[in-house]
Amino acid sequence: MIRAEAVLVAALAVVTGVALGIAFGTGTVTALGRTTPLTVVVPAGRLALIVAVATLAGLAAGLLPPAARPGSTSWMRSAAPDAPAGAARLARTARRQRH
Helix, strand or coil: HHHHHHHHHHHHHHHHHHHHHHHHHHHHHHHHHHCCCCCCCHHHHHHHHHHHHHHHHHHHHHHHHCCCCCCCCCCCCCCCCCHHHHHHHHHHHHHHHHC
């Protein structure tokens, strides 16, 4: 399920991005074309390659394990893993205030 969702999100994002890029590019060329003659060229092969790579990246993101489980470490340690001892004191204080 996660793999399918990752691929779906990646595919929708890249298709939306390509569509917006073509639309804005066409609008820019049209606006500039009022002063000089310009034509719109859409590199379909390159755009198809970008869509394929982005979709495969989404599949890879769905297959790879998560970097860390949520809740396995305190937010203070994950935010500053190499912080001095004062950070540990702050983390203890934060835990006491939650309880």
